[in-house]
Amino acid sequence: MRIGLIGLGRIGAFHADTLIGIPAIESLVVTDIVPARTKQVVDRHQAQRVDGVDSVAALLASGVDGIIIAAGTDAHPELVLSCVEAGLPTLCEKPVARSGTAGAELLRRLEGAPVPVQIGFQRRYDAAIAAARAAVVSGELGWVNTIRSTTLDPEPPSPEYVAVSGGMFRDCGVHDFDVLRWVTGQEAVEVYATGSNRGADFFRRYDDVDTSAAIVTFADGALGVVSNTRYNARGYDVRLEVHGSKDSVAAGVDDGWPIRATEPGVTFPVGPPHQFFMDRFQPAFRAEFETFLEVVAGERPSPCTVADGLEADWIAEACARSLQEHRPVRIEEVRLA
Ligand SMILES: NC(=O)c1ccc[n+]([C@@H]2O[C@H](COP(=O)([O-])OP(=O)(O)OC[C@H]3O[C@@H](n4cnc5c(N)ncnc54)[C@H](O)[C@@H]3O)[C@@H](O)[C@H]2O)c1
Missing domain, CATH: 3.30.360.10 (Dihydrodipicolinate Reductase; domain 2)
Structure with a gap:
């Protein structure tokens, strides 16, 4: 599978390491609004198949099967909507949004969405x-x-x-x-x-x-x-x-x-x-991603929907x-x- 990763800060860069270690992931496409962070992750994984792109739009057009969002919380709703509109199953880090208003608006806009969204509660x-x-x-x-x-x-x-x-x-x-x-x-x-x-x-x-x-x-x-x-x-x-x-x-x-x-x-x-969280929950993050791959493959529904995460x-x-x-x-x- 080819998986996209948006946001390469504290947790996104760490997620890249975990994702690269999952055999079912053949390649990873990564991006961050700070180009140096994209370069850093690509450089660190030169031997593996990690491609860096300079925008979310480029990532959405890169032939990925699903996307993981690890950008800052204020960017979650807009990024989730962009991924879903591109027809891509999406896993978004907690919390759903920065405010109740933004979370409720996201839920409303996702109504009837044809692809699943999973909220990342690794515990x-x-x-x-x-x-x-x-x-x-x-x-x-x-x-x-x-x-x-x-x-x-x-x-x-x-x-x-x-x-x-x-x-x-x-x-x-x-x-x-x-x-x-x-x-x-x-x-x-x-x-x-x-x-x-x-x-x-x-x-x-x-x-x-x-x-x-x-x-x-x-x-x-x-x-x-x-x-x-x-x-x-x-x-x-x-x-x-x-x-x-x-x-x-x-x-x-x-x-x-x-x-x-x-x-x-x-x-x-x-x-x-x-x-x-990196050492405490590494196995849990890996299990969460492996579950997401099953969601991407259509083998199971999202185990934590936006409505569930919003609670x-x-x-x-x-x-x-x-x-x-x-x-x-x-x-x-x-x-x-
Ligand atoms: N599950 C957990 O245990 C856990 C732990 C830490 C953080 N988080 C969550 O992960 C998210 C990121 O946290 P962090 O600690 O890595 O923050 P961070 O500030 O270190 O990194 C956020 C990154 O997102 C990038 N970014 C912001 N908006 C973007 C956009 N529109 N497009 C592309 N890149 C964008 C920033 O440039 C930055 O590199 C937060 O929502 C946070 O709540 C979850």
Whole structure:
């Protein structure tokens, strides 16, 4: 297969490395609005079949079978529409869009689209998170009372990234919100969220926070507890705990868990700590791409449609309003689609 990749920044350049390692991908066509980034990726993979082109239009005309979008969040809706209008199955990185308005408009414009769109929530392909979901689905855990999802980044992104990211809840917490929905099979009805700024000034400048917490109430009464920060110096801490009336499970509590136990004599976790999404989720990204290739081949429907992905965006939108207005916010107050 010939696959296109748009956006070659922090994650796009890393995705190129993963995609090149998938045997079913015979060639890759890459582009970024910054030509030097395209050149860098092409140069790094000279031995493999990676072609660089100077625009999205050139990529759309290059004979690719499907496209992966890893451009900045503000560019997602326009790029998804261009790919779909060109008749190409598309995988777009999370979140769907920078705002609820832009996400709802994209969904409206995609109505009746003849090709599938998949939203990139790679945690759904993480073996331990998938096993936690299976434990809920099988009934092993009984009824879920509490589900905690934690994403602690080791370092803040650049000010330029934060400016177009959609904010902490939509950019970072959205992974947790998607996992809460996916694992419980429940929809959120209300959130109560807060946040703080103790790091770089630019977060405040962009009306964002560098640390946040949210309580999410689900339709069946299960409570989600989400914790996020941009300043977890020890490493990239992504964990999921599901507590039920019969049993409890956790994902992400392995030797790479970036934490130091203070009990005398306890040596777990032995490390080294997970550094960032690149090492923590490499196998999950690969599995996500392999699933996308099956979508491109028409062998299965999109496992996470735009409508599905947008549900996590609405939880994020409600959290942002809750933080701003210091009150619980119901999802139906913010939902536009
Ligand atoms: N799944 C994950 O765990 C994960 C992790 C990090 C980032 N992301 C998502 O991936 C996306 C990119 O994040 P990043 O950290 O790589 O950001 P980044 O700022 O490092 O890179 C974005 C790249 O997109 C390019 N770009 C922007 N608009 C473009 C357009 N219209 N056409 C072509 N190129 C364009 C920029 O020049 C830049 O090189 C974001 O939406 C982010 O939310 C997902």
